[in-house]
Amino acid sequence: MGRRLFTIGHSNHSPTRLLELLGAAGIEVVADVRSRPYSRRVEHARKTQLCMLLASAGIRYWFVGDRLGGMPDDRSLWTDGSPDYQLMRERETYRAAIAEVVAELETGATMSLMCAEENPTRCHRRLLLGPDFEAVGVEIVHLRGSGKRVGNSMCEPQLSLFGG
Template structure:
């Protein structure tokens, strides 16, 4: 089986047409929405049902998985006392593991998917910090479509996030 990437994208403030053009450019067939709250006060074109209708008019399937893979889980046990999400807890939860398994199954089946959230900068979103790192552990490296429409590899995004200190190296998990 040939390699095909799993992409991520953040809608940010992009116009719907620009967003669609990016999805088409990368051959996306399925958009996986991982927003915990799939609505946008300032960009209503990205509200769940409006986005679903728009994408399906253009031949792209919309799948909501924010309940399983969202960055703000409904489970209060996923938060530190100060209210910040604890990704180390989230990744052990059954709902999250089921979402990851669905995404891995789509990848194995060769489906061309993009995981979407609202944040256009991948280093500022749980797409890279949580989903990307869990998939990396399983040998699947995300390709993040950034705010400029360029692609960044999961390792590159995590290196940026860690201010140039490599989180992983080409020779294993230990920094060189």
């Protein structure tokens, strides 16, 4: 795979730590894939504050959560009370947003998708977006809070020792 796309969860990282993690990967563009770019607990993760924080480090902010978010407002994209990723994948707006991110990568930009969840195992970055980017030849690398970088396939949930 020639193209690489990072992902990160802002979690409860301090502004300094978030910028350290992004900087260590050379991130130039953050594509926000949160359906609602707001956090009650993490003030610097609110859209306006995040734009300013990233700009202070020379990182461009791009909101795509309206098309690539994991919790769509459109209730027709939900089944049995949960987001239906297959229905989401069928939407032209979703496919177009995937293509736009790929086009941005092809300009040579170093980019990270950003959501709230630090652990990608439980996040739509791994469950929904990762496989779809990999299907078009993009390598997915998750930036963990520890500084570790993990491939999408390495994030599979650990099986329980007792029959999980």
